[in-house]
Amino acid sequence: MSEEAHQDRRTVAGPSITPGDVREAALTLFAERGYHGTSLKQVAAALRLRTPSLYNHMSSKSALLADIVMDTLHEVRSEFDEVLTTTTDPVEQLRRATFVYALHHAEHRREALVVNQDTQHLPEPLLGSAQEIRRGHERRFRQIITDGKTAGAFDVESPKLASFAIREMCVSVARWFRDGGPYSAEQVADHYADQALRLVGAHH
Amino acid sequence: MSEEAHQDRRTVAGPSITPGDVREAALTLFAERGYHGTSLKQVAAALRLRTPSLYNHMSSKSALLADIVMDTLHEVRSEFDEVLTTTTDPVEQLRRATFVYALHHAEHRREALVVNQDTQHLPEPLLGSAQEIRRGHERRFRQIITDGKTAGAFDVESPKLASFAIREMCVSVARWFRDGGPYSAEQVADHYADQALRLVGAHH
DNA sequence: CCTACCGATCGGTAGG
């Protein structure tokens, strides 16, 4: 509530807020307090504005959420796609898919938290699109494990449960990871990729 | 919005709502839409009441959340405590601690979802208490892995990361588990216990 | 258990 906090905007003079600034402020607040737990007044205050001024840089609160969620899901999907083009070996595919997924959740903590907490609050038809992208990731991730099992590279009973477990342990990185902590994002991702291979009983 | 839905209260005559009924309705709605995404009007409507009538059976919306979250955390803690009394072998401790933790998240999906989504919205000092209970679970769960590593029963590089991964994969069960699905709660818990042992490189 | 009502706050618009 004190006045001296948040001396954020560049030096002193030039405000000139951009849509990116609004999205950034919303991202931090949505991640911390949830979409419904955040008011546009708080978003505006973080930028040292009044609420109506936000509408010069966004169209609505729900559009802010939609941008954050859909962009993040598209990013995750294309990172996954890229991995699959680098190798056809299920062991390497699983290692790399887990690595990039865990890395994403360490490097984009806030986005991941918002996707996980607030995707459900998207209006249709965006909610349907979001769920479809997630299901696609789930299905294709599981397929790697199924392929590896078929090829005899993995010793795993249920590719479905293994896939859930691996993906969700990556997702949870967003909940505890901190920059400057004992592990770098890459170290965490590397470790999680290793844990994924153990989990599916990859031959070693 | 139609009238014919929700013919819930017993046969026709005897309403007589209890605090348990209110909590049950709130639990379902909080789990589905989040604490801030749920209004007391919706809770009341699920019980075919008007909002003010709820106050005969509860003290406030935040007390409803506090009851759900704190009771669940206490339950999880005592289930964990009980497990530790049944064996001193780290392998068996980890297997059983993972089993009961995963089982809890399959059998109490709604409670788990609320704890994970909305604990942050508890007023102090409850938030502090909740976080302390969680940290205790985290610390003691990790201790099992550290003990097993020291005893040479586990081949694991980072007990901390392994502990995070195992606990969070259990937590996520609440997000996909369905009664009547292909796996029973016990089958899932059993599978997850096995995955935990693989993850820490338990000798087999 | 209800109706009637409270002040506060919500997302958003008008108009400059």
Next chain:
DNA sequence: CCTACCGATCGGTAGG
């Protein structure tokens, strides 16, 4: 970028 303002809804109370 602001002030002024909109209708809607929020959690909660009074009083019966």
